[in-house]
Amino acid sequence: MGTDRLDEVLDAAYYCLTRYGVRRTTMDDIATAMGVSRSAVYQYVRSKDDAFRRLAGRLHEQALRRAREAAASDAPYPDRLHGVLAAKLGLVLQLAGDSPHAAELIDEKTRLFGDICTSFTADLRSLLTGLFTEAGTVAGVGPARAADICIALVVGLESAPDPRGLLPPATDALATGLLGTDARPDDSPHPPHSTP
Structure with a gap:
């Protein structure tokens, strides 16, 4: 797993968190913030919860x-x-x-x-x-x-x-x-x- 790409996922998750909060953020939101497909995000995190736990x-x-x-x-x-x-x-x-x-x-x-x-x-x-x-x-x-x-x-x-x-x-x-x-x-x- 590329740590640079994982950092991009976590940065995008943080961006979404600041706008929508944990509950309202979706994997699609994270993917959109990164400019990639949702399936691309799943290569680095298992779920939205996994992304936010890693971010925390x-x-x-x-x-x-x-x-x-x-x-x-x-x-x-x-x-x-x-x-x-x-x-x-x-x-x-x-x-x-x-x-x-x-x-x-x-x-x-x-x-x-x-x-x-x-x-x-x-x-x-x-x-x-x-x-x-x-x-x-x-x-x-x-x-x-x-x-x-x-x-x-x-x-x-x-x-x-x-x-x-x-x-x-x-x-x-x-x-x-x-x-x-x-x-x-x-x-x-x-x-x-x-x-x-």
């Missing part, structure tokens, strides 16, 4: 890759923490910004994507737990609990006004509270965090 998997894997890169960097812990949280927030904001229908891809309660979303959150939690295990946490808050606090913060930011603007100071507050050190010493400038 691709988007979540891209976000997880960004989170892993941030966690593994040699940046200070507050910046690494910001990078991991920005990967999750960025995924949500991208999908919500593209279309209200795209939010279906990140809904843990849906039959079609729920397991992908749950697995992504579990992987993110594991990544954060490892980061806090490496960095150490304040007394009374273990690494897994610190990870849960971070995930809860990002989930809250997803529906807040100006979530991108709130993420840097929220990350700094988390780093100060969970790592037990000032995220930014008073004499150091506040470097701009990359935005999701």
Whole structure:
């Protein structure tokens, strides 16, 4: 199976998703968006549901890759923490910004994507737990609990006004509270965090 052609199918599925949603999109819609026949699309995916599951998997894997890169960097812990949280927030904001229908891809309660979303959150939690295990946490808050606090913060930011603007100071507050050190010493400038 050609991965370039599969990517084209998934890109076309995303295009249709943003316009019609999962339920209203048909294989004919995906084929039309690609400029091919429906039978050509079936060479790469088994069904519309298969196309959307693969699409959700691709988007979540891209976000997880960004989170892993941030966690593994040699940046200070507050910046690494910001990078991991920005990967999750960025995924949500991208999908919500593209279309209200795209939010279906990140809904843990849906039959079609729920397991992908749950697995992504579990992987993110594991990544954060490892980061806090490496960095150490304040007394009374273990690494897994610190990870849960971070995930809860990002989930809250997803529906807040100006979530991108709130993420840097929220990350700094988390780093100060969970790592037990000032995220930014008073004499150091506040470097701009990359935005999701």
